[in-house]
Amino acid sequence: MISRKFPKILYGGDYNPEQFPKEIWDEDMRLFQLAGIDIATVNVFSWALNQPDEETYRFEWLDEVLNKLHENGIHACLGTGTAAHPAWMARKYPDILTVTSDGKKRKFGRRHNSCPNSPTFRHYAESLVRILAERYKGHPALLLWHVNNEIGNRCYCDNCEKAFREWLKNRYGTLERLNQAWYTRFWGHTFYDWEDIVLPSALSEGLSGGNSDQTAFQGMTLDFYRFNSDSWLACYLIEYNAIKSFIPDAVVTTNFQGNGTYKPLDYFKWAPYLDIVALDIYPENHTPESYMALRYDLMRGLKDGTPFMLMEQTPSVLNWKAVNPTKRPGVMRLRSYQAVARGAESVMFFQLRRSLGAYEKFHGAVIDHAGHEHTRVFRECAELGAELRQLGNLLLDSRVKSKVAILFDWDNWWAVELGGGPSAHMKYVDQIQKYYDAFYDNGIQVDLIHVETDLQPYELVVAPLLYMVKPGYAQKLERYVENGGTFVTTFYSGVANENDLVTAGGYPGELRKLLGIWVEEIDALFPGQSNALVMKKELGQLRGSYECGLVCEVVHPEGAETLADFGSDYYGGSPALTRNRFGLGEAWYAATDPSREFMRQWMKSLCDCKGITPLCDAPQDVEIIQREKEGLIFTFVLNHSDHEQSMDMGKHVQKELLSGLSVSGDIRLPPKSVMIFEVQKEADADESK
Numbered sequence: 001m002i003s004r005k006f007p008k009i010l011y012g013g014d015y016n017p018e019q020f021p022k023e024i025w026d027e028d029m030r031l032f033q034l035a036g037i038d039i040a041t042v043n044v045f046s047w048a049l050n051q052p053d054e055e056t057y058r059f060e061w062l063d064e065v066l067n068k069l070h071e072n073g074i075h076a077c078l079g080t081g082t083a084a085h086p087a088w089m090a091r092k093y094p095d096i097l098t099v100t101s102d103g104k105k106r107k108f109g110r111r112h113n114s115c116p117n118s119p120t121f122r123h124y125a126e127s128l129v130r131i132l133a134e135r136y137k138g139h140p141a142l143l144l145w146h147v148n149n150e151i152g153n154r155c156y157c158d159n160c161e162k163a164f165r166e167w168l169k170n171r172y173g174t175l176e177r178l179n180q181a182w183y184t185r186f187w188g189h190t191f192y193d194w195e196d197i198v199l200p201s202a203l204s205e206g207l208s209g210g211n212s213d214q215t216a217f218q219g220m221t222l223d224f225y226r227f228n229s230d231s232w233l234a235c236y237l238i239e240y241n242a243i244k245s246f247i248p249d250a251v252v253t254t255n256f257q258g259n260g261t262y263k264p265l266d267y268f269k270w271a272p273y274l275d276i277v278a279l280d281i282y283p284e285n286h287t288p289e290s291y292m293a294l295r296y297d298l299m300r301g302l303k304d305g306t307p308f309m310l311m312e313q314t315p316s317v318l319n320w321k322a323v324n325p326t327k328r329p330g331v332m333r334l335r336s337y338q339a340v341a342r343g344a345e346s347v348m349f350f351q352l353r354r355s356l357g358a359y360e361k362f363h364g365a366v367i368d369h370a371g372h373e374h375t376r377v378f379r380e381c382a383e384l385g386a387e388l389r390q391l392g393n394l395l396l397d398s399r400v401k402s403k404v405a406i407l408f409d410w411d412n413w414w415a416v417e418l419g420g421g422p423s424a425h426m427k428y429v430d431q432i433q434k435y436y437d438a439f440y441d442n443g444i445q446v447d448l449i450h451v452e453t454d455l456q457p458y459e460l461v462v463a464p465l466l467y468m469v470k471p472g473y474a475q476k477l478e479r480y481v482e483n484g485g486t487f488v489t490t491f492y493s494g495v496a497n498e499n500d501l502v503t504a505g506g507y508p509g510e511l512r513k514l515l516g517i518w519v520e521e522i523d524a525l526f527p528g529q530s531n532a533l534v535m536k537k538e539l540g541q542l543r544g545s546y547e548c549g550l551v552c553e554v555v556h557p558e559g560a561e562t563l564a565d566f567g568s569d570y571y572g573g574s575p576a577l578t579r580n581r582f583g584l585g586e587a588w589y590a591a592t593d594p595s596r597e598f599m600r601q602w603m604k605s606l607c608d609c610k611g612i613t614p615l616c617d618a619p620q621d622v623e624i625i626q627r628e629k630e631g632l633i634f635t636f637v638l639n640h641s642d643h644e645q646s647m648d649m650g651k652h653v654q655k656e657l658l659s660g661l662s663v664s665g666d667i668r669l670p671p672k673s674v675m676i677f678e679v680q681k682e683a684d685a686d687e688s689k
Helices: 022-035 060-071 087-092 119-136 158-172 175-182 218-246 267-273 289-301 331-341 376-391 410-416 428-441 473-482 509-515 596-610 681-688
Strands: 010-014 039-042 075-079 142-146 211-215 278-280 308-312 344-349 404-407 446-449 460-463 486-490 517-524 531-535 545-557 561-566 575-582 585-590 592-594 622-629 632-639 645-648 654-656 666-669 674-680
Touching: 010 075, 010 308, 010 376, 022 060, 022 376, 039 060, 039 344, 060 075, 119 218, 158 175, 158 218, 175 218, 211 218, 218 267, 218 410, 267 410, 278 289, 289 308, 289 331, 289 428, 289 446, 308 331, 331 344, 331 376, 331 622, 331 632, 331 674, 344 376, 404 428, 410 428, 428 446, 428 596, 460 596, 473 486, 473 509, 473 575, 473 585, 486 509, 486 596, 509 517, 509 575, 509 585, 517 575, 531 575, 531 592, 545 561, 545 575, 545 596, 585 592, 592 596, 632 666, 674 681
Parallel strands: 010 039, 010 344, 039 075, 075 142, 278 308, 308 344, 404 446, 404 460, 460 486, 486 585
Antiparallel strands: 517 545, 531 545, 531 561, 545 592, 561 575, 575 585, 622 632, 632 674, 645 666, 654 674
């Protein structure tokens, strides 16, 4: 496994020594060692420094930095530096600059300012990375490579338009197939020449006052989104392959942005080409713990359960919000361990030393502007560094094992929100989060999976807003349920195929047989409006009436059993929640958006029926996660609350790894505390009996 190349859970972050005089580099090394820092990401935004003109490369400063890191026992995560092209390149080769959806060509500035289909960008990026790989292939500090940085933007230039046409030729082969897929007879849009195809933008298919995400031809826009993600993946692979040509066993990654749910790039499609997935996450102080938990589980799910890296977080404050409060004492440590508990094999920050100028000068750092170790933030970082050093390699390659899975699919995300549906308030990730929260509130571990994931290991599979059903997926779900699995999906599912063409014959299309229902109408409710979901019979703790909203569908059972009805409107008394027995399993359908309390009790009932139980009986705001490897179970107990709590760990004695104590029975959890228990799996199994 990749993490076995790592000596321990890595601890460090982004380091930009080129922004500071060399006189303080030695002081940085001293402070890094005090804090337990063992990896530094360098050269992320240094293209302009490394290549001041077309012919000249200067790496002496980077030689010195890498040597100094090695001399001080610190690994290097070497950035390729391609995250922002140099100013001279934009001046000499304007094709490198992006064009916005409304046709405006950007000038040099900021970052994410390169066109992914610019021949200039691809040529110079590859040349730079090949030189870097050849120069540093044997450097003893080098542990892994960091391609570009937080990749992703959309460009609407002529180069992208030409590349889009070639991408379409490869996808469809003929204009006849393309016209059919895009339904171009609508509004007389039939294409007779590939050159007639233009990008869907504010200048072409954009609706709603120039919002390019709302277009007249959703199939075209959906393909553009796929093309854009593929274009950036091609750029990544140019650098990836350049590195591998010199260092075949190099560990190469890039840092995923948007807290892991970044809409423009299909991360599942990218994951096979990352040697280890890496995430940047920047929650605010009030961000719910389940929000972060979902993103960590998604990163783990990108490579079917393989551990990932926490590449960036802030040790203290953000700098881009209207109000940027500090992280309270203990929060940085607690949230770092939440990532580790859910599969992270590193804890890294942006940034190690605080910048003195420009946009991120007030973004948090391990070393503050004060420049010494006598700050609260530094002390907390040093304490965490010491603990991670103490844990060593014990947790590496351990896995989170779940019996519940939630399907996450970028194509569905894009298609659901491209417009034309019942409500603009219907947000794909919000629905994923809502179902995830129902399990989180019940203390149930969840895997986030993709359409290619094997379903058989899971007792329960949930697919909120499965609007688009890809080829063969309905049959895959049928086999899963026939063999005893439980499947749950929601309103606005089974509507369209992979080209966003509606499946004829009535909703839920290809899922109709599995779900045993027919959906006649979809009614949308305005914000603030609600209906009632009335239970026809008790289901676990569910009885009586619960609020629901967003949409209400008019459902006709075709073999499915009705568990709850709508309480009012012309469809009052018609099914709102159904269950269809199918083979050895069952398929559930929610024709509306229920309240959080209903969701929590519904998912608990489903888990109870499948014998899926919480890891521990934990108090509110205490999160329990387990990782396993080689007969050992590591149980993380995280008290997110601001007060002391207690819980029963059972009579079997377990070793607490951070304190070294052996404990059993009732334990006390201080506010914002972390405990990690180790136990032999066999002993744990005996105890559960």
